[in-house]
Amino acid sequence: QVQLVESGGGLVQPGGSLTLSCAASGSRFSIDYMGWYRQAPGAQRELVAAIISGGTTNYADSVKGRFTISRDSAKNTVYLQMNSLNPEDTAVYYCNAKGILVINNGVRRPFDSWGQGTQVTVSS
Numbered sequence: 001q002v003q004l005v006e007s008g009g010g011l012v013q014p015g016g017s018l019t020l021s022c023a024a025s026g027s028r029f030s031i032d033y034m035g036w037y038r039q040a041p042g043a044q045r046e047l048v049a050a051i052i053s054g055g056t057t058n059y060a061d062s063v064k065g066r067f068t069i070s071r072d073s074a075k076n077t078v079y080l081q082m083n084s085l086n087p088e089d090t091a092v093y094y095c096n097a098k099g100i101l102v103i104n105n106g107v108r109r110p111f112d113s114w115g116q117g118t119q120v121t122v123s124s
Contacts, residue, residue: 048067
C-alpha cells in the first residue's frame with residue numbers, strides 16, 4: 001500500500017497563510033494524481049485543488065487566486081500553499097493520491113490512498 005502523511009495544519013488568523021505538505025511512501029509505486037480535499041463540520045468532503053502527473057492543476061472556485069498546489073515528484077510530496085485565509089477555509093484537509101502500485105510478483109494494481117487529515121482553523 002501507499003501511505004500518505006500530512007503536516008502543516010494549525011490555527012491562523014484571517015488573512016494569514018499556511019502551507020500543507022503530504023508525503024507518500026511505500027514500496028514500488030508511481031503517482032498519477034494528487035489532490036487536497038477538505039471537510040468542514042456538517043459538510044461533505046470537497047475538492048480543493050489537484051495536480052496530475054503532467055503538471056496540470058485544478059482548483060475549486062472558492063480558492064482560485066489564493067491557494068497554490070505544487071508537487072515535488074522526486075520526494076513524492078505535494079504541497080498546498082494557502083494565502084488570504086478566511087474563516088470559511090476552516091476544515092480538516094485531506095490528501096489523496098492515485099496511481100499504480102507494483103506488488104512483489106510484478107503485478108501492477110491501481111491504488112487510491114488517503115491521508116489521516118490535518119486540521120486548519122482560521123479564527124481571530
